[in-house]
Amino acid sequence: MPSLQVITLGCSKNTVDTEHLLFQVRSSYDIVPEGESVPVDVLLINTCGFIGDAKEQSVQVILEAARRKTAGEVGRLMVFGCLSQRYADDLPGLIPEVDGWFGARELDPLIRALGCTPDPSARHRRVRTDGRHPYAFLKISEGCNRRCSYCAIPYIRGAHRSVPMEVLVEEARSLAAEGIRELVIIAQDTTYYGLDLYGRRALAQLLRKLSAVEGIEWLRIHYSYPADFPEDVLDEMALNPKVCRYMDIPLQHVSDAVLDKMHRGVDGAWTRELIRRMRERVPGVALRTTLIVGHPGETSARFNELLAFVREARFQRMGAFPYSEEEGTFGAEHFKDSIPQSTKQKRLQALMEVQRGISLAYNESRIGTLERVLVDDFSDGTLVCRSEFESPEVDGEILVKYSSAAFDGAAPDSLIGKFLTVKITGADEYDLIAEVVL
Secondary structure (H helix, E strand, C coil), X not given: CCEEEEEECCCHHHHHHHHHHHHHHCCCCEEECCCCXXXXXXXXXXXXXXXXXXXXXXXXXXXXXXXXXXXXXXXXXXXXXXXXXXXCCCHHHHCCCCXXXXXXXXXXXXXXXXXXXXXXXXXXXXXXXXXXXXXXXEECEECCCCCCCCCCHHHHHCCCEECCHHHHXXXXXXXXXXXXXXXXXXXXXXXXXXXXXXXXXXXXXXXXXXXXXXXXXXXXXXXCCCCCCCCHHHHHHHHXXXXXXXXXXXXXXXXXXXXXXXXXXXXXXXXXXXXXXXXXXXXXXXXXXXXXXXXXXXXXXXXXXXXXXXXXXXXXXXXXXXXXXXXXXXXXXXXXXXXCXXXXXXXXXXXXHHHHHHHHHHHHHCCCCEEEEEEEEEECCEEEEECCCCCCCCCCCEEEECCXXXXXXXXXXXXXXXXXXXXXXXXXXXXXXXXXXX
């Protein structure tokens, strides 16, 4: 069979798209794992077009693939995903070596271009691109109905479209049969789930259905929008032992003036109250958030308000990035990006320095505790694990030194996907050290 390789850039949602695509074409191609530098008959690039750095990376990868095609290392070269959706009118003339450009909203045209017939009954079956780890991302919807002034995603991915519950449950069953023990629930906005299909927010009901799937032990929620947050999700998190006490909720800012310019639909008081209710109703919950510095309207005083908020809220996990003006967004058309890049970087560094101290204190507070962990991997004599308070790929890890005696002679690779009880013995601002409890 002809060989096919996919290079996937950007977020975990793109990874899920790639895996769905590969299932549809698996019987017609010899799939070459990403990262293997070998000649291939067909090379696909799944691109990101969210912000400037991601777009630049996507363009550079496409140009390198075009060079390989010119050198005879690649037969057909095709590009899909967010970048080609966003710049469908511009890219074909700029990089003529690409044989086909396809968007992010619908994979069927690409499947047909590969000589295959789309199978609607297998729309959410997957070929996992990383078969070693015991977690998988489950994309429960596509698109977004929010209109945050800085964000291009609604223009790229379109309106919100929920995946029916029965389809997601079937996908979860197939993943569990392959050894998946943790599902990370993702979407552009997970808390919007169900409004288009069921006329109500149905994330809590979906969590109950997924937790009934045999083999799935952990459900973790990402990308939750703060406005109109469905608080029955907190009840599920507090009472359902399979729902991790972990919430990823990108807040972006706390200043009323900045939130108003962002079109977030909440103010600082709402944000603080939501955090208070989350911690009250789910004792011990680990909160992860994302913040933007340097948004138009962020004065020094408003940045200092954000800095004080981070000190006050003490998020267990936090990421941040500088504002990037994106063409086509409300912000680009109506606000002047007047804050110098050097100022944005200084604010970013100051914010992350505060967070480093908070993260270190949180991790150190766990020394001496017993925790249930999932073994993700084995590397250099160490079992790489996570508790319910660490999400894969974005948070730190719990490292357990392997010894044959401690595990009754079990081979380390056989422990991947197993749950262990460990005692935390050390910590830094990112990772923890632990020993297995016999």
